[in-house]
Amino acid sequence: MTDPYRTLLPAPRHAASAGGSFTFGSVHGDPALVEAVQLLLGPLPVAAGPEGALSVRLGAGGPESYRLQVSPGGAEIVGADLAGVRHAVQTLKQLIGPAAYRAGGRPGGVVPCGEVEDEPALGWRGGMLDVARHFLDKRTLLRYVDLLAMHRMNRLHLHLTDDQGWRIESRKYPEINAVATHRRETMVGRFRTEPTFDGTPHGGYYTLDDLAEVAAYAAQRGITVVPEIDLPGHASALLAAFPELGTGADEVLRGWGISAGVLKPIPAAVKLVCELIDELLTAIDTPYVHLGGDECVTTDWPGDPEVAAHMAAIGAEQPGELHGWFLREVGGHLAERGKRMVVWDEAFQTGGVLPDTIVMCWRGDAISRQAAAAGHDVVRAPVYPTYLDYDQSDLPEEPLSIGGPITLEDSASFAPLPESWTDQERAKVLGGQFQAWSEYIPHERHLDYMVFPRACAIAEAVWYGAPADYPSLVERLREGHLARLDAAGCAYRPLEGPLPWQAGGTGRRAHAPGNRTTKERWLEWVARLPDSGVVAKATTHES
Template sequence: MSDRYALLVPAPRHAAAQPGSFTLDAGTLLHAEPEVTHLVRRLLHPLNLPLAPGSAPEGVLSVRVEDGGQAEGYRLRVSGDGISITATDLAGVRHAVQALKQLLTADAWRAAALPGRWEAPCGEIEDAPAVGWRGGMLDVSRHFMTKGAVLKYVDLLAMHRMNRLHLHLTDDQGWRVESRRHPAINRRSTHRPDTLIGHRRHSNDYDGTPHGGYYTLDDLAEISAYAAERGITVVPELDLPGHASALLAAFPELGTGSREVLGGWGVSAGVLKPIPAAVTLVCELLDEVLEAVDTPYVHLGGDECPTEDWPLDPEVSAHMAALGVTRARDMHGWFLREIAEHLATRGKRMIVWDEGFQSGGVRADSIVMCWRGDAIARQAAAAGYDVVRAPTYPTYFDYDQSTSPGEPLSIGGPITLEDAATFEVLPGAWSEEERGRVLGGQFQVWREYIPDDRHLDYMTFPRACAIAEAVWSGRPADFADLTRRLSEAHLARLEAAGCEYRPLDGPHPWQSGGTGRRARETNDPHRTRQNWLAWSAQLPPTDVHVSAVERTS
C-alpha cells in the first residue's frame, strides 16, 4: 500500500505512516457521544456504521471531543486495532473524517459504497488550520446554478476543509432569491430574455434564449442547513447599490440608469438611489434572507458603483442637501452604513468589497473583502478592519487556465494552477498587527463565461485545491508536491465525487473551446495579468463610470 499519508490535500501539519492497516467496513462499530455520532455517520454515509454499545471495545472507530486545543484541530490515529479521532471541536471532527476518507481508496467519495472493504493504512495525523476563513465564492446570478449543484459544491468545499460558501445572489443579470414580501421581484427580476455571446466587443451578438431561475427561501434554508452539517457557513451577498439593474426591473422608481435585467456584462448604469426608500427595501429583502440563512455575515457588495447620475436626480440631490453632503461618493458610504446599522440590530456583520471601505461605508465591525490587490487590503488592515483576502490574481477562477488556444472562452488571464499555488493569504511583507487582521481568504468564480455546471467544475478544480492548501497552511503551496498529490491520488477522488475537473495536461476534447462561439479569444487584451495588476496598484477612487455595453428597451 502506497504512503497515503503523503497524498493528502490539503497537506496536514504532521502526518506519518506506520506499518499495517485497519479494515473499515459496514461491521466496524462507531463509538462516540450522541451529537458526534450523527455527524460522523453523515460524513461516512456509504458505510452506515453501527453504534458501539457501552465502552469502546477494540476494532472500532472511536471519536471524542476534548477542549483545550486549537480551534478546528484534530488528531487521527489508525492502528491494527482500530481508529481513534480526538478533536478540539465539532469542526475538528469533520476535518478528521475528511482526512480519514482520503486515506481510503477514491471510492470512499462515491455516493454509495461499492462492494469490498476499505483498508485504512496505519499512521497518525495531527493538524489544524492557520486561518479561520477558508472559502469559495460562486456567482449564481450571471448563470443560475441549480440547488443540487450548490449542494454538490458544499460537499466539495468540505472535502478540502473549507468552511465558507459565499453566494453572489444578485447582479444586473438576475436576482436569484425569492421575495415573499415583494413578489414583483420574482416576476420581473429573476430572468432575462437572452445572453451576450463572446466578449463585450460583440455588442449585438445575443443568443436569443431566455435564462433565469431563483432559489425559494425554503431552498436557501435547505442549503444553509446542509452546509452547516458539513461545517460550512453560507455568506449571502446582495450586491448593491451598484449592479442593481435586475432589482430595478421591479422597482424602477428607486434607481438611476438601466431598469431591466441585462444580458450583457460589465459595469452597469443601473444603480439604486441612496435614499431612505431604497434602504428600507433592501433591509426588508435582507430580513427575508436572514430568516432562511443561519449566518453571522451578510455581504452587501458595494463594488463598481457609478455615482455620476446621483446628483442629477432630484430625490438624491434633495437628500444630499438634507444631509449636508456634497460628494456623490459619500452617498455610497452613507447607503452601506445605513444597512450595516440595520444588520447590527440583528447581530450580523456586514461584509463589503474594498470599494465600500474606500467610500467610508463601513462600521468598526465590518469586514472588508479585498479584490483589487494587496495594497488596498493592507490599507484596510492597517486601519483596523478585519480583512478577507480575495485578490484577482491569483484567486479569480473565471480567467483562462493556460495560454493554450484549446482553452474555452473566458474573461482574460491566464491564472494557472501554479499561479493559484502562490497565493499568500498572510503576506510576509505585512506587519504582525496587519496579518492579525486577516481572517483568511477565498477563491472567486464569476460566471459571465461559465454557462453550465460542467464548465464550472472545469474552471474551479483543481485550482481550488491550491487555494484550499494555501488558506489551510497559511502559506503558498509547494507546487511540485501539490501536483504530485493531485496526479497520484486527489484527481481520482474528485472524479469519484462527480467533479469534472480540468486535467493537469489540458482540457479533454469535450472541455475545449473548439473553433466556435466558445473559442478562446487569444487576441483580446482584456484583463491580462499585467494590466490588471498595474490598474489595481493605483487604488482607483470609488467613483467609477459605465464601461459595459448595455441594451435598453
C-alpha cells in the same frame, strides 16, 4: 503503491504512515460526535465500546484542530471541537481512497495505519459562486458544499444578485420573482462593441425553502453560507421591479460589464433592501451578510431630484459619500439583527463600513493592507491568483473566459498573509477564498472545469496561511487526489490541458486571445489605484 498519507490535500502539518491497516465498520463515542461521523461516512452502526471501532472524542487543541490515529486494533479521532472532528473524518475518507467518495458504497472501509495531526492557520477558508450571471440549481450548490468540505473549507459565499438576475425569492414583493429573476437572452462572446445575443431566455431563483435547505446542509458539514446582495450598484435586475428607486438601466441586463443601473441612495431604497434582507435571514441563519458595494456608478445621482435633495439633507458634498451612507444604513440594520456586514473593498474607500465590517479585498495587496491597517478584519480575495473564471493556461484549446491566464501554479502561489505586512496587519486577516464569476461559466460541468484543481491550491494556501508547495501539490494530485475528484463526480481540468469535450473549439465558446485582461495589465491598473478617497466610478477588472 503510493502511501496515501503522502497524498492528503490540504497537506497536514504532521502525517506519518505506520504499516498495516485497520478495517472498521462501526463508530463509538458521544452521540453528537457519532452523528457527525455518520453524516460524512454513512450509516455506521454504533459500537458498545472503542475496541475494533472508529472511536471519536473531544480533546484539547486550537480551533478546528484534530488528531487521527490508526492502528491494527482500532482508529481514534480526537477533535478540539466539532469542526476538528469533521476535518478528521475528511482526512479519513481521503485515506480510505476514492471509493469513499462514491454513492451507495458500504460505510466504513480499510484504512492504512498511521497518524495525522493538523490545524488551520486561518478561520475563513472558502469559495464564492456567482449564481447571478448564470443560475446554478440547488443540487449544484449542495454538491459544492461537499466539494468544499472535502478540502476542509468552511465558507460558501453565494453571489445571489447582480444586473443579470436576482436569485432570491421574495414573498413580500412577488414582482421581483416575476420580472427580476430572468433575462430574455444572453450576450455571446466577449466583444461588447458589437454584441450578439443567443435569443434564449435564462433565469431562475431559489425559494426561501431552497436557501434554508442549502444552509442547513452546509452547517451539518461545517460550512457557513455567506449570502451576498450586491448593492447599490449592480442593481439593474432589482430596478426592473422597482424602476422608481434607481437611476440608469432598469431592465435585467443581457450582457456583462458595469451597468449604470444603481439604486438611489435614499431612505426608500434602504427600507426596501432591509426588508429583502429580513426575508433572506428567515432562510439563512448566518453571522455574515455581504452587501457588495463594488463597481457602483455614481455619476447619475447628483442629477436626480430625490438624490440631490437627500444629499443636501445629510450634508454630503460628493456622490461617493452617499455610497458610504447607503451601506452604513443597511449595515446598521444588520447590526441590529446581530449580523456582521461584509463588503468589497470599494466600500472601504467610500466610508461604507462600520467598525466591525469585514472588508473583502479583490483589487490587490495594497488595498487589503490599507483596510487591515485601519483596523478592519480582512478576507483576502485578490484577482490574481484567486479568480478562477480566468484561463488556466495559454493553450489555444482553452474555452472562452474573462482573461488570464491564472495557472494552477499561480493559484498555489497565493499568500494570504503577505510577509511584508506587520504582525498587527497580518492579525487582521481572517482568511481567503477563491472566486468563480460566471459570465463565461454557463453550467455546472464548466464550473467544475474552471474551479478544480485550482481550488485545491487555494484550499491548501488558506489552510496553511502560506503559498502551497507547488511540486508537492502536483505530485499529490497525480498520485491520489484527482482520483478522489473523479470518484466524487467532479469534471475538473486535467493537468495536461482540457479534454476534447472541455475545449473551446471554433464556435462561440472559442478561446479569445484578443481584448483580454492579462496579469501585467491588471497589475498596471492596480498600481494606479488611489491610496485613499472616493471611488466615484469604479473600473472593472475586465475593462
